[in-house]
Amino acid sequence: MNQVQTIETDANSVETLETAKTPALVLDLAKLDRNIARLQDRLDGFDVTFRPHVKTGKSLEVGKRLFAGGTGPITVSTLAEAEYFAEGGFRDITYAVGLSPDKFARARALVEDGVALSVLIDSVEQARDLVEFASDGGAMPGVLIEIDCDGHRGGLLPDDVTMVTIADILKVGGIDVRGVLTHAGESYGARGGIGLPEAAEAERAAAVAAAELLRATGHAAPVVSVGSTPTAHFARDLTGVTEVRAGVFTFFDLVMHGIGVCEIDDIALSVLATVIGHRREKGWILTDAGWMAMSRDRGTQKHPVDQGYGLVCDIDGKPFDDLIVEDASQEHGIIKARPGSDAAIPDLPIGTRVRILPNHACATGAQHDAYYVIEGDGHAIRAVWPRLRGW
Amino acid sequence: MNQVQTIETDANSVETLETAKTPALVLDLAKLDRNIARLQDRLDGFDVTFRPHVKTGKSLEVGKRLFAGGTGPITVSTLAEAEYFAEGGFRDITYAVGLSPDKFARARALVEDGVALSVLIDSVEQARDLVEFASDGGAMPGVLIEIDCDGHRGGLLPDDVTMVTIADILKVGGIDVRGVLTHAGESYGARGGIGLPEAAEAERAAAVAAAELLRATGHAAPVVSVGSTPTAHFARDLTGVTEVRAGVFTFFDLVMHGIGVCEIDDIALSVLATVIGHRREKGWILTDAGWMAMSRDRGTQKHPVDQGYGLVCDIDGKPFDDLIVEDASQEHGIIKARPGSDAAIPDLPIGTRVRILPNHACATGAQHDAYYVIEGDGHAIRAVWPRLRGW
Numbered sequence: 001m002n003q004v005q006t007i008e009t010d011a012n013s014v015e016t017l018e019t020a021k022t023p024a025l026v027l028d029l030a031k032l033d034r035n036i037a038r039l040q041d042r043l044d045g046f047d048v049t050f051r052p053h054v055k056t057g058k059s060l061e062v063g064k065r066l067f068a069g070g071t072g073p074i075t076v077s078t079l080a081e082a083e084y085f086a087e088g089g090f091r092d093i094t095y096a097v098g099l100s101p102d103k104f105a106r107a108r109a110l111v112e113d114g115v116a117l118s119v120l121i122d123s124v125e126q127a128r129d130l131v132e133f134a135s136d137g138g139a140m141p142g143v144l145i146e147i148d149c150d151g152h153r154g155g156l157l158p159d160d161v162t163m164v165t166i167a168d169i170l171k172v173g174g175i176d177v178r179g180v181l182t183h184a185g186e187s188y189g190a191r192g193g194i195g196l197p198e199a200a201e202a203e204r205a206a207a208v209a210a211a212e213l214l215r216a217t218g219h220a221a222p223v224v225s226v227g228s229t230p231t232a233h234f235a236r237d238l239t240g241v242t243e244v245r246a247g248v249f250t251f252f253d254l255v256m257h258g259i260g261v262c263e264i265d266d267i268a269l270s271v272l273a274t275v276i277g278h279r280r281e282k283g284w285i286l287t288d289a290g291w292m293a294m295s296r297d298r299g300t301q302k303h304p305v306d307q308g309y310g311l312v313c314d315i316d317g318k319p320f321d322d323l324i325v326e327d328a329s330q331e332h333g334i335i336k337a338r339p340g341s342d343a344a345i346p347d348l349p350i351g352t353r354v355r356i357l358p359n360h361a362c363a364t365g366a367q368h369d370a371y372y373v374i375e376g377d378g379h380a381i382r383a384v385w386p387r388l389r390g391w
Numbered sequence: 392m393n394q395v396q397t398i399e400t401d402a403n404s405v406e407t408l409e410t411a412k413t414p415a416l417v418l419d420l421a422k423l424d425r426n427i428a429r430l431q432d433r434l435d436g437f438d439v440t441f442r443p444h445v446k447t448g449k450s451l452e453v454g455k456r457l458f459a460g461g462t463g464p465i466t467v468s469t470l471a472e473a474e475y476f477a478e479g480g481f482r483d484i485t486y487a488v489g490l491s492p493d494k495f496a497r498a499r500a501l502v503e504d505g506v507a508l509s510v511l512i513d514s515v516e517q518a519r520d521l522v523e524f525a526s527d528g529g530a531m532p533g534v535l536i537e538i539d540c541d542g543h544r545g546g547l548l549p550d551d552v553t554m555v556t557i558a559d560i561l562k563v564g565g566i567d568v569r570g571v572l573t574h575a576g577e578s579y580g581a582r583g584g585i586g587l588p589e590a591a592e593a594e595r596a597a598a599v600a601a602a603e604l605l606r607a608t609g610h611a612a613p614v615v616s617v618g619s620t621p622t623a624h625f626a627r628d629l630t631g632v633t634e635v636r637a638g639v640f641t642f643f644d645l646v647m648h649g650i651g652v653c654e655i656d657d658i659a660l661s662v663l664a665t666v667i668g669h670r671r672e673k674g675w676i677l678t679d680a681g682w683m684a685m686s687r688d689r690g691t692q693k694h695p696v697d698q699g700y701g702l703v704c705d706i707d708g709k710p711f712d713d714l715i716v717e718d719a720s721q722e723h724g725i726i727k728a729r730p731g732s733d734a735a736i737p738d739l740p741i742g743t744r745v746r747i748l749p750n751h752a753c754a755t756g757a758q759h760d761a762y763y764v765i766e767g768d769g770h771a772i773r774a775v776w777p778r779l780r781g782w
C-alpha cells in the first residue's frame with residue numbers, strides 16, 4: 001500500500017511561494033473551505049446524504065476538510081483510494097467504478113476490516129461472478145447497480161429489466177442489493193450553466209425510475225445515488241434521491257468555469273512556476289511548468305474560451321489579462337497572449353514566480369505528490385499535504 | 392530527495408500479466424534492448440557522443456540499459472533527475488532546460504559532489520545572474536548556450552551575436568562556456584518520415600553555425616549538441632556535431648509511429664488493463680485504464696490515423712484491428728472501433744486482460760510509479776523497476 005505522510009511546517013522551516021521549489025501544486029485553504037461550504041449549504045436544503053468524491057483531492061487532509069475535520073461517507077475511484085481513506089478513518093465508502101473479479105479479494109478485505117463498502121456492477125456476468133465468489137461464505141460488499149442516464153459510460157438504461165435479474169441473482173446469493181447509482185456525464189458538455197438544471201433532472205429521474213423498477217419487483221433499493229459537480233450545483237428537485245456525489249467542486253477549475261459552475265476566483269488549485277526565459281520578439285514567456293506539471297489535459301480546447309494549458313496569474317493568484325500557457329513540452333510552458341487578444345505582455349524577468357490555474361483539477365493534481373497549502377493572500381506555506389497515487 | 396527502490400521479483404513471488412494489479416505499466420525488455428541497439432548502431436556510423444535523454448524512462452535500470460549495464464553521459468529535464476541519476480552513478484549530466492536563479496544552489500551542489508554538469512541559458516540576464524552567483528568562488532557547472540533551430544521553444548537564432556555577449560560575460564566571470572545545444576522541435580510535426588532528413592540537417596546546420604560564431608570570437612565551444620528521436624534516426628550528416636541527444640527512442644510510441652520513426656511492433660511500453668464492462672449495443676468495451684493510467688496525451692489527434700487514447704492489443708501485445716481507447720474518464724477507458732472502421736469488436740468478457748499502446752511514452756510513463764518488466768512473449772513479471780517523480 002502506498003505510504004504517504006503529512007509534513008506540517010513549523011516556525012523554523014517555513015517556506016514561502018517565493019522560496020519553494022518549482023513547479024509545485026498550491027492549494028488555497030480559504031477557497032477550498034468556501035467551495036465546500038457552498039455545496040454543503042446548497043445540499044442542506046434537500047433531504048439527501050452528501051457523499052463527496054475524493055478522487056479529486058486524493059488526500060486525507062482534504063477529505064477531512066469536507067467533514068469539518070472529521071470523517072463521513074465518501075466515493076472513491078480506485079481501491080487504492082478506498083484502502084487509504086479506510087485506514088485514515090473513513091469507514092463508509094462507495095467504489096464507483098465497475099468491479100471485475102480480479103478486484104474481489106481486495107474489496108472483501110476492506111469489508112473484513114469493518115468498512116461499509118458498496119461496489120458497482122451493471123451486468124448479469126458480474127452478478128454471477130460475485131455470487132460464485134461469495135459462495136465460500138466470506139464477507140461481501142453491498143452492491144449498487146449502475147444506471148446510464150445520458151449515454152456517456154457504462155450502466156443499464158433506467159427501464160432495462162436486466163437490473164431485476166441482477167438483483168435477483170445477488171439476493172439469492174446472499175449479497176446485499178443496496179440500490180442504484182448514476183452519473184450525469186453529459187453535464188460536462190454544458191457551457192455557461194445552460195442546460196444544467198435539465199441535466200440534473202434527467203439524472204434524478206433516471207435513478208429514481210430505476211429504483212422504482214427494482215422496488216416493484218421486491219428489492220428495497222434503499223440507496224438512490226446521483227451526482228456530478230455541475231448537477232449537484234444546479235439541481236432544483238432531488239425527490240427520491242437519497243445521496244449526492246461530487247468531486248471537483250472542492251477545487252474547481254477552468255473547465256468548471258467554462259461549464260458555468262464557478263468563477264475564476266473560486267479556483268483553489270494552481271501550479272506555482274518560475275520564469276526561465278523569454279522570446280520577447282514573439283511575446284513569449286517560458287516557465288518551468290510544462291505538461292508534466294500541468295498535465296496534458298486540454299479540457300477547455302472546445303470551449304468558447306480556450307485556456308490553453310492554463311490561465312496565468314501573478315504570485316498572489318490574480319490573473320493577468322488574456323495570458324495563458326499556450327503551448328507546453330515536458331518541462332517547458334510557453335506563455336502567450338490568448339490568440340486574438342491584443343493584451344500587453346507583462347514584464348516578468350527570469351526568476352519571477354507565477355501561478356497557473358488548471359483546466360482540470362483532477363488531472364493537474366495527479367501530476368504532483370503533495371499540496372503546498374496557503375491561506376488566501378498569504379505567501380507562507382502552512383503545510384505540505386501528500387496526495388495518494390496508484391491503484 | 393525522492394526515494395525509489397528496485398524490487399526484483401524472485402521465484403516465490405512471481406506475478407504475471409494475468410495476476411498483476413491493473414492498471415499497470417508494462418515494459419518489454421526485448422523491445423527496449425532492440426530500440427537501444429538500433430539507435431546505437433546508427434550513431435556508431437558517426438563521430439559523435441551519444442547522450443541519451445533519460446526523461447522518458449526516469450529509471451536507473453532503464454538508464455543503465457542504455458550503456459550495456461553501466462553508465463554514461465546523459466541528458467535530464469529536471470534537477471531531480473540529475474540528483475537521482477548522479478546518485479546512481481551517472482556523473483556526466485546535461486540539464487537541458489533553461490536555468491533560473493532559484494535552481495543555482497542545487498546545480499552547484501551537484502558540481503560539488505563531483506558531477507560534470509552542464510546547464511543551459513539563452514540570455515544575458517542569466518549569464519549575469521550566474522556570474523554574480525559565482526562571485527563567491529564556489530563550484531559552478533559548465534554552460535551551454537541554447538540555440539533555436541526551428542522556432543519551437545527558447546534559444547537564440549544561430550546568427551544572434553547575443554551569444555557572444557553571453558559567452559564573454561561568462562568567461563570574464565570564470566565560468567566554463569562549453570558550447571551550444573539545440574533541439575529540432577519541428578521534427579515532431581513530420582508524418583511518415585517526410586521531411587526528417589531535412590529537419591536533421593537544419594538542426595545540425597544551426598548548431599554548427601552558432602558554434603562557429605562563438606569560435607570566431609575567441610570561444611572554443613567544444614560541445615555542439617543536437618538531438619531529438621526523429622532527427623537522430625534520420626540525420627544523414629553530422630559534420631561538426633559532437634553529441635546527439637534522444638529520449639523516446641527507448642520505448643517508442645504511437646506518435647513516433649505516426650511521425651514515421653518506428654513500427655507499431657517496436658513500441659516497448661504498454662498499459663495493462665482489465666475489462667470491467669460492456670455496452671454491447673454500442674460496440675463499447677470498458678476497462679479500468681482511463682486517463683489516469685494512459686495520461687491525457689492526445690498526441691495523435693491531428694495525425695492521419697488518430698489513435699484516441701491508445702491502440703488496444705491482446706495480452707501478448709498483438710494489436711486488434713482498428714480497436715482504440717476512443718474516450719476516457721479518470722478511471723474508465725472506453726474501447727471502440729476506430730471511427731469509420733467496420734472491424735468486428737472482439738468478444739472480451741469481463742476480467743479479460745488487454746494491453747494498450749500509448750500515444751506518448753513520456754506522458755503515459757509519468758502516470759505510473761513503476762514498470763512491470765516482461766521479456767518478449769513471456770507473461771512473467773521479471774522485475775519491478777521504479778520510476779522517479781517530481782522536480
